[in-house]
Amino acid sequence: xxxxxxxxxxxxxxxxxxxxxxxxxxxxxxxxxxxxxxxxxxxxxxxxxxxxxxxxxxxxxxxxxxxxxxxxxxxxxxxxxxxxxxxxxxxxxxxxxxxxxxxxxxxxxxx
Amino acid sequence: xxxxxxxxxxxxxxxxxxxxxxxxxxxxxxxxxxxxxxxxxxxxxxxxxxxxxxxxxxxxxxxxxxxxxxxxxxxxxxxxxxxxxxxxxxxxxxxxxxxxxxxxxxxxxxxx
Numbered sequence: 001x002x003x004x005x006x007x008x009x010x011x012x013x014x015x016x017x018x019x020x021x022x023x024x025x026x027x028x029x030x031x032x033x034x035x036x037x038x039x040x041x042x043x044x045x046x047x048x049x050x051x052x053x054x055x056x057x058x059x060x061x062x063x064x065x066x067x068x069x070x071x072x073x074x075x076x077x078x079x080x081x082x083x084x085x086x087x088x089x090x091x092x093x094x095x096x097x098x099x100x101x102x103x104x105x106x107x108x109x110x111x
Numbered sequence: 112x113x114x115x116x117x118x119x120x121x122x123x124x125x126x127x128x129x130x131x132x133x134x135x136x137x138x139x140x141x142x143x144x145x146x147x148x149x150x151x152x153x154x155x156x157x158x159x160x161x162x163x164x165x166x167x168x169x170x171x172x173x174x175x176x177x178x179x180x181x182x183x184x185x186x187x188x189x190x191x192x193x194x195x196x197x198x199x200x201x202x203x204x205x206x207x208x209x210x211x212x213x214x215x216x217x218x219x220x221x222x223x
Contacts, residue, residue, distance in 0.1 A: 031210055042201055042214035043154075088153055092210050097142065097161065098169070099212060101153040 006089060010106045019076040021105040023089030024069075030094045032065055032072050037086045037104070046074075046087075081111045114138070117202050117215035124189070124196070124222050132187045132218045134202035142205040143185035144212060147171060147198045154201060160185055189220065197222045 007022045023032070031050045035043040049056045049065045049072065056063045062075040076083055086106045090099040115136040124130045134143065142161050146154040156169030160179040174193025179185055185204075189196045199219050203212040 033211065035214075040199075040217070040219075042216045043203075043212075044214070045211045048211060096167075097205075097210070098144070098156060098159055099210075100156075101146075103153040104151075106151075 006087070006102045006105045008105060009103065010108070012108045012110065013079055015079060015081055015109055015111050017079055019079050019083070019107055019109070021074050021087055021107070023072045023074070023102055025072075025089075025091045025100075025102075026070065027091075027093070029067075029091045031092045032063075033090045033092065033099065034061075034063060034072075034074050035088045035090060035101075037088065039085075043088065076107075079107075079109045081109050083107060084109045115202060115204050115213055115215040117200075117218050119218060120216065122218055122220045124220065126222055127191045129188055129190050130220065132189070132200055132202075132220070134185045134187065134215060135183055136185075136204045136213075136215075137183060138204055138206065138213065139182070140204035140206045140213070141182070142207075143179070144203040144205070145169075145175075145177065145185070145187045146201045146203065148201060148217075149198050157187065157200075196220055 005024050033048045034046045037043045047058045047063050049063050060077045065072045086104045088104045090101045118133045144159040145157040155171050157175050158177040160166035176188045201217045202215040205212045
């Protein structure tokens with residue numbers, strides 16, 4: 001089962017613009033993580049936000065978490081062509097110590 | 112170099128054959144995971160192991176088997192019972208002090 005659902009499924013922007021993608025989930029979580037996947041490659045961890053945090057920054061990335069709405073957003077500022085990838089949210093529940101991934105947002109940054 | 116490796120990168124299998132995918136890590140991580148990814152989709156958990164000689168079924172374990180005889184290794188066997196095995200398979204590991212998972216480069220399995 002996929003707890004996280006990303007929106008939009010695909011996003012096309014010009015270099016320099018910001019990219020925002022959202023993730024919704026269904027049950028209580030311990031933390032929420034965002035991962036990036038370049039085509040045909042493994043996933044790379046970007047950022048983790050805990051259930052008691054509301055916002056977190058890492059370089060050009062900004063993540064928010066609203067546990068009352070069971071949703072999170074990932075903002076990539078000043079996008080670059082190298083940001084072209086698929087981005088996945090993953091929810092972590094304490095029990096079982098495993099992640100449940102969403103379907104991903106495919107981002108295309110045009111130079 | 113520390114990391115997690117998967118082999119082979121591409122694998123072709125005839126229908127009815129079992130095939131084993133390799134996953135090795137030298138990160139000294141206790142936990143290891145296997146995921147399946149279909150085109151344009153997210154990851155689905157097949158099996159995971161929190162410690163040597165122990166593993167649990169994930170969401171789509173049918174038609175797959177694993178072993179965890181060594182901390183460094185977590186091979187996945189795709190059996191002939193798996194009806195639609197063509198997919199991209201990803202292995203991951205996790206250290207004890209974190210919830211973050213580290214992924215290998217993946218193996219693309221195609222059934223001919």
